[in-house]
Each structure stands twice: as structure tokens, then as C-alpha cells.
Amino acid sequence: MISAPDVVAFTKEDEYEEEPYNEPALPEEYSVPLFPFASQGANPWSKLSGAKFSRDFILISEFSEQVGPQPLLTIPNDTKVFGTFDLNYFSLRIMSVDYQASFVGHPPGSAYPKLNFVEDSKVVLGDSKEGAFAYVHHLTLYDLEARGFVRPFCMAYISADQHKIMQQFQELSAEFSKASECLKTGNRKAFAGELEKKLKDLDYTRTVLHMETEIQKKANDKGFYSSQAIEKANELASVEKSIIEHQDLLKQIRSYPRRKSKGSDLCSRETEYTQDRPSQAATTSDPEESADTDRYTCRPAYTPKLIKAKSTKCFDKKLKTLEELCDTDYFTQTLAQLSHIERMFRGDLCYLLTSQIDRALLKQQHVTNFLFEDFAEADDRAVVRQESAPAEPSQDRPPSRSLEKCPIPQVLISVGSYRSSVESVLIKMEQELGDEEYKEVEGTESGSFDPQDNLDCLDMDMKGSISSGESIEVLGTEKATSVLSKSDSLGSLTVPLSPQVVRSKAVSHRTISEDSIEVLSTCPSEALIPDDFKASYPSAINEEESYADDGKGAIHFQVGTSPPEPGEAEEGSVENTPLQTDASCCIGKETGGPQVPLSSPALTLSDEEGVVSTPPQRSRQKDQGFHVDFAMENSNLSSRDHSSEGFPAYELDPSHLLASQDGSKTSLDDYSDSTSCVSSVASTSSDRMPSSAHPTGPSSERHKKRAGQNALKFIRQYPFAHPAIYSLLSGRTLVVLGEEEAMVRKLVTALSIFVPNYGCCAKPVKHWVSSPLHISDFQKWKLIGLQRAVSPAGTGALHALSRYSRYTSVLDLDRKTLRCPLYRGTLVPRLADRRTHIRRGSTYYMHVQSVLAQLCAKAFLYTFCHHLHLPTRGREAEAAAASRQASFLQLSLGLVNEDVKVVQYLAELLRLHYTQEHPGAIQPTLRFDYVPSFLYKI
């Protein structure tokens, strides 16, 4: 709805192109250098250039104790998708960055093996050689036969676009956590079952051994024990011990903290895979426990086996597959969730972002958005998430309040930052073109967060670790990232500045600290870094600083002291800033609400090889009327500046940074591709409801496109499209009559984009009917495709149609006629201009949505203006209110003739929707007018 037609350039149109649309040549001054990969047919917004795979996919890998890292499956499971991409190599890469402490075994001071309920770790990783960037989600599953009872797995979302990974980090993290939680729940279940079986085996073995020992005892009356008997006794003892151990394990796995399994409930509910699932996942506490127990103990089918004293060697046995490790229901559910993730993040980042913004804005228009928005999916998710919010530990404030507090500024800021991302791409290109020597120019991280919030955790993170000289990593353990995932994803679109991040990056070391996040990336150009760098800073306590100071790097990037050099970069930022502040400013005034933007993985600038990604960061900017935004270079500069001074002034507020940047003396050294940063995350969680504007699936996307295309065709083909659309908008049922089902269905689908909705349920559209219509059909449906048949039933249908002609407009596809009331307004011509220059279906769809959004706004105003509907002072004649209404509609809203009826109808729907307690409980009445109809012909 919000999408303006000018954003639409980012959408891709493939099969429904009617005719190639040749744009007029741009004037010289507007021409920009061509995108270098344009010749390969790639569009400039998808960086598929270096990648060996055609589109994003999900890879599940395992670190097998027998064969090492190996890929298990990909989603979508189609070799065309990943093409020549080396899955084995990439599995090795992603499995080698697992930092979770999945220690199982005999910890000191414990008699029995202990299961560790380890948190998942979330890592962002880039491999520029492969042109692949990945969000990697590590998890461990339990397997009785595995070493230490654990099997490390990881799920990776692999994309050629690192921006996508970075900016969608929180969404990815949240979605993958659901999948992981689901998988782990299933695994625990299967593991418990496994243990039960094993216990039975052991029990049986013990009984057998016991009997054997008794027999031997009896047979042996000589008074001494044979070696055989001693062996048996030992065996018995070890079985006893084993039983105790396994019982302990079973107890542990059953005592898995209940709260953690809530995630799986969510994902199971959400993926709608719950047909026959027993209620245990839905219920949270004891019932499930007992159900589980029952399920595994009462399984009669299992007959215990005798267990050999010597277990099979590790390499003799075949390890269980992932599917075997997990309860089947849960496994299929996980797969469903994963393919959902794949669908969700499919497409270009720009598109994902716009649709996220779009949806976030729509969510705010909760009074009117039901009318024309296709909401089913997003709403479900919202509900689920709302439910989930309280389950998560909330520290700061209740989620709902925070959402109400500051939704609009966030969104707008993200719009701004989105714009800035586009611009920064341009800047980068200029740099590339202009300054050939800066081959390794790369973006840096940026991000801003509330200093106070992060103060504490920064300190915590100053633990040391050696950063690898060749990679930048983002590592997040679940604790940290779960915090992130809760913060508003929209905030992630902003490009705020955070000196602290960089500073902490400079000093922090790689640890397994739970709060740390690393950005990881490799690139072949590491060769450029002189060896002595690595040697001289073995501990790399302050890597960037060291590079900066050293100055021996092959490439220098001197910025800061000399004004001209950062110029280009600055220009970009200067361009950005006013735009953004403007936007946020004026909206801030309008809403009057406090502006508390949250930010996180900021945009990064990079060329194809060098990668610097940003850790997800939150930022809160309290009570600031505007939001300051910086371009990458600047932020990096200034942050470097501060980091070189050590770490004073955490309290720096972002606006201060501009000034400090001027005084920067530090030269920016070669941005070697390999920088390492471990940044901290604010551990304070703001439990706002995650907006995570979910893009709709590709199917609905295609559906929209097709609908738009067909609607466009309809408008061009039929001169009487206007009255037909007017009928739909004013709530008069339009019957599309035709012999051919496909044609009717196509047109009905196309026209359904004009049909206002009653509520959040499906649109009142019936695609194909062959039986005679009844009055209740007109109450229920606003757009009906009707079969014209020669059979008696068909004539019956026609007869019914003529009988109910006052409630319907009839579009006869076969005869190309339309019977409907007259339309003389101005609204529909704008909506459906015959001579429109819009050529693409999706563009037209968005055009329609934006016009309808305006219409909704008018209807909203009309509905909620108090004085229009109620007498202003005491007893007033009804006529006065009526005349006020009429003048408001005409003068204030600029509606003429029949347009008034459209707004009145929409207002009626709004009233119904607003006043009814149980949405969807009461069907709206069938409203109609006694107006004459006319017959239109081509």
C-alpha cells in the first residue's frame, strides 16, 4: 500500500512482461557509470557476480566424527540452485567457526556424564573466494552413540549478498532459532526414547548376567572363583554403572528447562504443521512431561536386546542420520520452517527492506489496513510473535508499550538509511573509478547504541582473544543474539554510528564469551598484509590501531588530516544526513512521539573482495528530535580516532562524533580485508515486539504481479473498466459472467485487487460458481465469477442474476458488455487510467495500492470526524449533520459525484470493523442503492 511507484524499479519482472518498454535515453548529466556486471545480465541490485550459485539457499551441515564436516542437505533441494558451489568446502568453512562450548563428558567433580544444554551460536561468515556469505547457526543434537553424546550440526543461510546477511541478521537469527528449537525439541524427544530403549537393554542384560552369575555360583562349589566368574562379575558391575549413568542422562534430558522449549511451540504453531501433533508441544508444562514419559515407557513394541560387553568401535557403526536423530514430526516441521525461511528471504535485499518497511508502516494503520491489504500471513506471524514476546525474559519494558511508543520514527529512519545505502553504493563506485589505487577500499562497521546501555557490557567484553589475521567474524551466542532478535529489526536498517563498537572491536579478543559477536570474513587479498604485521602483533590486542600506526602497509588510506581525501566519502554522508534528519524530523513533529531508534547491523561499504560486516547493534537515541546518520567512512574514521586514544568517553553521543572527526589526526591505514572485531552487544533487551516485516512468499508476490498485469489488461481492453471498478469499490457485487472458466478466474483474480475487505479474513471474492446465486451470496461475496452454461441450471443462474440485478453489476465476458450504475467521479480514472504509462503488473499493483491507501485515509478521516456524524450542539436537525457530511466529503476530501459513495462504503466497513468485538463474528449487511443501471458495450 505504501509502496510508491518510484520504488518499484527494484522489483524484478520476468515472465509477465507484455512488451519491452524502451525508456527514453537519459540526459547526459544524469547518466551514471554502468554497473560493471550489467553485461552479464545481472541487475545492479543483486550481487550475484562472484557467486557460483544462482540464488540463496540453506545448507545443513554436520561435523561428523567419522568423516569430518559434510553437507547434509540443502533447501531448496535442487542442484540448480547451488550449481557449482562447493558444498563440501563450505561445510568445512562453516563448521570450523563453531564456538559453542558443547562440552559433554565427565566434568571434574561429577561422577556421571553431564549433558550440557548449550546455547546455539550464530555466526556471520563471508568467503569472498566463493562469493558466498552466510549466516551460520550452530547447534548440537544428542546422540547416544556419538562421542560425548553430541553431534554438532549447523544450518547456514548462504547468500551472495553480504548486506543481506548483515542487515537481516536479526530476522535470520530469529527464524533459524525457531527451526533450531524445533529440531532440538524433537531431538530431545528422540534422545529420551533412545535412552529408554538403552535402559531396557541394560536392564535385560543385567538380568541375564545375573542369572549367569547365579548359575556359575551354583555350579561352582569349590569355593573359589574362576576367572570367568570374575569377568562376569565385572561385566555386571559395569552394566550396573551404565544403568545408573543412563538413568541420570534420562533425568537430565527430561529436566531440560521448560521455558526453553517454548520456541518450538511457536514454530510448530506457526508452520501450521500441527495437524495431528499431539498436544504436548502446545502445552508447556507437566502434562507434556507425563505424556512423554508415557509415550516412551509404555511402548510395548520394543523387545530388549542383550548388550555386548564391548561396544562396537566408533568407526564400525553407522551414525544416525539427522532424520533419525529427531522425532519425525519435528523433523518435517523443521524442514517446513527452513523452507519458509528460504522463501522469506528470497529476493533482493532492497526488496526485502522495502517490503519490511511497508509492512511495518501498515501495521501502524491498524484501523484501516484491513481494507485493501493482503494480510493473512503477516497477521498470523504478528499474533505468534506477540504471544512469544512475554515468554521471553523482558528486562526493560513491556513489549506492547514500547511498540506504541515509537513506531513511526523508526520506520522513517530506516527509509532514510535505506536511501543512504543506495547512495553509498554509488559513492563506492566512484571511489573505485576515481581512485584506482585504493583497491582495497572497504566499508567499515557502523552502528550506534545507547552509551549508557552498553557501558557495562563493554567492560565485560574486554576479554582477550587472538583475532585471526585473515578473517573478520561475527559470532554471537544465543544469549546475545536473542537479545538482538528482540530488538526491532527495523532499527537494523539504520546506519547509525557507534564508536564504541569499533573501540571494543579494537581491544577485545576472541573469546567464547557469550556476549561477543565477531564479524568474520576471508578474502584472498590477505596476502597484501605484510607478514610482519602478524608477527609484530601476535596478540593483536589493538589490531586496527596497530595497522594504523605501522604505516608500512602496501596500501594507505590517508584520511582525516588532509581534507580533500575524505571528501568523496564525506559528500555522501553529507548528502545523506540532511535528507534523513528532515524525514525523521517532520514525522517526529507529526507524531509527537519520542524517537527511539534501534539499530543494528548497519550497512557496510565494501567492494567485491573486501568484506567488513557489522555486528548487529542496537541503538537508542532518546529524546532526540532527529537522528544523525553517518556514512561509513566517516564513522569509521572517527571511531578509529577514538579507539586509538584508548577508551575514554563512552558517553559520547553520536552527534558529538562529527566534531571529533574533524580533529582526527589518525591516518586511516590500509583497510586490509582482514580486520577483526569483536563487539559487544547491549545485553539489555528491549522487549519490543519484533516487527520483522515479513515479506510475503514468492507465490503471493507472483500472484500480485499477475493480478496487476491482468488488471492492467482489463483496463486497456475495456472502455467501461471505470464503472466496473467503481462497483467493486462501492460494495456492489460484480458478477463476471463467462463460459470459459480460466478467463473468468483470471479476470476475477485481477479485479480482486480493487475489492475492499471486510476484515482480516480472506477477501470476499468467489472465483468460480456454476450454481444460481442467492441473496446471501451477494452479502458474502463482492466479486463473483459465474459460469454461463446452456444447461437448464445455467438458465436458472441467469434468471437469478436478472432477478437480483439491483444488487449486482454484471460483466459479460462473452458479449463484452457491462451492466452497472453510472460513474462520473474522478477517483477511478486516477486508479485505472487507460492511457497509463505503467507497463508492469507489479508496478501497477503498487500504484493501485497507493491510490487505495489515499482513499483509505480519506475514509478514515470521514469516519472518525466527530462533528460530521454527531450533532454539535444540543438538538440539531439531522439535515444539518447531513449537509456537514456532504460539504466535508466534497470540499475537504475533494470527492465528486459517485466518489462519495465509495468513501461512504469504506467508512461503513471501518465502522463495522472498529465496533465489532469479535472480528469476523458478524457478517456485514448487504448495502445497496436503488439506482438505475446502464448497459455498456464496447
Added chain:
Amino acid sequence: MLRWLIGGGREPQGLAEKSPLQTIGEEQTQNPYTELLVLKAHHDIVRFLVQLDDYRFASAGDDGIVVVWNAQTGEKLLELNGHTQKITAIITLPSLEACEEKNQLILTASADRTVIVWDCDTGRQVQKVSCFQSTVKCLAVLRRLDVWLSGGNDLCMWNRKLDLLCKTSHLSDTGISALIEIPKNCVVAAVGKELIIFRLVAPTEGSLGWDILEVKRLLDHQDNILSLVNVNDLSFVTGSHVGELIIWDILDWTVQACEHNFWDPSPQLDTQQEIKLCQKPNDVSIHHFTWDEENIFVAVGRGLYVYNLQMKRVIACQKTAHDSSVLHVAKLPNRQLISCSEDGSVRIWELREKQQLAAEPVPTGFFNMWGFGRVNKQASQPVKKQQENAILFSLELIGDLIGHSSSVEMFLYFEDHGLVTCSADHLIILWKNGERESGLRSLKLFQKLEENGDLYLAV
């Protein structure tokens, strides 16, 4: 088919303006009903609607269930299941002032030979009587005596506690089709062609119990009596299958006036055999009356007639108000008349005074309807006579409500909520004044806003 045949015969006589069915275009400026709500609950023909109070009504029909509705929202409040066969009569049982129970009660009679008393507030089945020999076809409540009567093949009298007080002997196999109360503790029962007047005797010191005495039989009707109503304190009216309308004195049960000639086609019997064949007696049967102080509005076949009680003649008519038989008529306060018919439509009429002397008296048209080309001499005789008493009124069609796909059995008018119609297509439709409803919704919206504290009044 028939209609076109007849219509074709009429047009040459210059009666085209009185076409068989007056139609109104799609533009109906005076029709206030611009909103409708379809209520679905029944599985068979819905025959009865009865108003319970200001906002509730009950519906009943051939599926044997009674449904209580909210007339404002169209919400289904209760479904009363108890009868196994179709419901034949329904009546509200007014609660007594003295009675502690204030709940609204209704009585329903069914073809399963039971009568059930329902509590419409709780949906409870209060009591059930199943000792009937025959299906009860009509019910009447006599508030004055606090008894109620059931009429089937015999007439039974019951008190509020459903004790059988008295019972007549078997009257006829066709049974009592209508029953009304008249003064002097009497009731009139229509049994076939006869009207039987019974006197109810309340227990006194002398007699032991209640008694029903047959007082008189009135044999003036030629055919089955279809309708029987009490129009005012002075008279009651009956209408029969062959179009006889008789107005009776309510006290001495004598005929005050009788109208049957002017819609009785019998004069043409011998001369126009061929038409007689096509003509069903149904075309003149009197299905329903309604009345106000001055007039009786009669549904005769497909037509509507307004009979003035003082002038004792028809003052206005629509000979073919509908495509087929008119089943129910009602008078609205604003001189409007609503009729519903087997053709599935509901029409709204307005009784207007004609500006000039009527150029065309009703009976002319009526008789000419049956004449092909040549007007019968004998038939033209009464026409001449009636032309002298020029009609000053006319029924003008101001709107029609099309919604049902089958015969509209009955309707109910709510002053505040509009019109409820029930039909053989199993549906009930609530017709509302769209403008008023819109205003009400708006009011509700602002009320809710105010409740939520979201309403800020601008200065």
C-alpha cells in the same frame, strides 16, 4: 404463461397502463430499505414470525425448530428444538402482571400433535402437552379469562398450567382453521365453510367446571374460510377461497356487509368457459386481511383491495399487485401498505388520494381482465353502476424488496429495526433503513471511542 395470455387480451382495450403487474424501476427514492441481512438457521420453509418484544422475534416453520432472533443485529439468540414435525401455529403467551415469572413465553403447536410452551429468555422448554387427537392448527389466548384455546379437529381449552379445562366433541375432519375471540366470552371458529360460535363458560358457584357451548353456526360462505379477523369492536371479517368477504356484527353475528360479486368470476361462467379453464379459484381466494380504523386491506388472489368500512365498498385496488398470490399484508402507520407474495417479492404501497375523479374505476379493469375483445353485456352492467361511485384513492407502488428466491410467507414490521421477511427458501431477511443504520453505527463508533478514551473534542 397464463398472465401473458390474459394480458394480451387486455391490451387492445386501451388498458395498457393498467398492465398486469405494476413494476417500478431500479430507482426507488421512497424505498427506505437499503440494507439487508440474510439470516440462516432453518432447514425448511419458514412460515411464522412472531414478535416477542421491541427487539426480538421468533421464527418457526416446517423444520420444527423455533429460532429467536435479535431484530437489531440479526443475531441468532436461541434455537428451540422440541418438535419433531412442522410447526402449525405459534402464539405468544402474555405473562400476567401478578405472575412472578416475567419471562416471555410462547406456545407452539406442531404436526407431531404436541403443544410446547417455551421460555424465550432462557430457551427452556417449560411444558409440553402431547395428548392431542389431531394436529392443532390454531391457537388463541384469551387474556381476560387467562386461558388458551387450541383448535384441531376439536376445540380444547387450557389454563396457564396446561391443565385441560374443557373439550368439545369432534367437530370436523378438516379441523378448525382459524379462531378468534369476540366479546361476551365467545370465540369464533372457522371450520370449513362454516363459522361456529362457541361460548366459554367459566366456573361459577353453580357449575363445577369450565364448559364450551356451541351457540351458533353461520353458513353464509360458499367455500372454505381462509381468513378470519377481528377488525374492531363492532365487527369481524371473514374471507373465503372463492373471494367472499363478509363483515359480521360482532355482537349478534349477523352479516353487516358482503362483498363477493365484484371479484367473483361466476357471472362469466357460462359465457367464457375457455377462460374459466385457465382461471384457478386461487386467483380470488382471500388469504389475508389487515385493517385500520377506516379500511380493511384485503389480499385477494394476486391483487390488493382496500375496502372502506364506512362506505362499504372498495375504494382502491391493485388487481395484480404481485405475480402470484398475496400471502400477507400489513398496514404501516404512514399510510403505507406492505404485501408479500408467493412470487418471492415484497412490495411497499402507498395509499394516495387521487387528485381528480378516477378516470378508471377498479371493477372495469377487473372484469375486462376476463374478457377477450368483446365485453359481455351482462358483465358491463355492474361496471356502469360502480363507475358512478368514483374512487378517490389509489395504491401506488413505491418500492419492492427482492431477496427471497421463493414464496415469502410472512413478514413482521418493527418500528425501529425495519422489516423481517420469512420465506419458503428457508431464509429470513432483515430489511433495514440503511441511512438510519449507518447513523447508528456511527454513534456506536464514537461511543466506543469515548469508552476507550480516544475521543478528543476539538475546540
